[in-house]
Amino acid sequence: MLTTGGLRPTGMNAFTASVFDVLERFIVSPWNVLKVECGWRGVDPLNLDAAVLTSILPRVRTHIARMTDDENAVDADAALKVLLGLGPAGATAPSADGLDDLDVTVTMTSEKVEFDV
Numbered sequence: 001m002l003t004t005g006g007l008r009p010t011g012m013n014a015f016t017a018s019v020f021d022v023l024e025r026f027i028v029s030p031w032n033v034l035k036v037e038c039g040w041r042g043v044d045p046l047n048l049d050a051a052v053l054t055s056i057l058p059r060v061r062t063h064i065a066r067m068t069d070d071e072n073a074v075d076a077d078a079a080l081k082v083l084l085g086l087g088p089a090g091a092t093a094p095s096a097d098g099l100d101d102l103d104v105t106v107t108m109t110s111e112k113v114e115f116d117v
Contacts, residue, residue, distance in 0.1 A: 007031070009046065016048040018083055026064055026076040033063045050084055057081075 009031055012020060016034075023030030031045075037056040038045035057080060065073035 011046050013047050015050070015053075016046055019048055019053060019080065022079045022083055023060075023064075023076065025079070026072050027067050029067075033060055033067075037063070053080065053084060057084075 008020060008024075019034070020030050023033065027033065034045040034048070037059050038048070038052070040059075041052075041056070043052050043056075057077065060080070061073045061077045064076045
């Protein structure tokens, strides 16, 4: 499989490029995260679609939290949900600089974590 480190791989479809653009605002190695999460599922990370992103989103969020911090993971999750059309009406993806006001409610149980943005 293509290995690029922190570089942008070539041959991505438009949706994957959009996902990569969002992720690179929050982490230094978005390609590595996409490769790992897609690899577990036998999915081509160069050709993501909304269904695949939806299925890997919880694990991507976990990856980002481990690489950076929980707040950054919540912001990245919100930005990816906007890309999926799951954010609030009229919402735009938050920036990684932390200057956006983002109202987030986190509900945690022993079985799952839910983010309401």
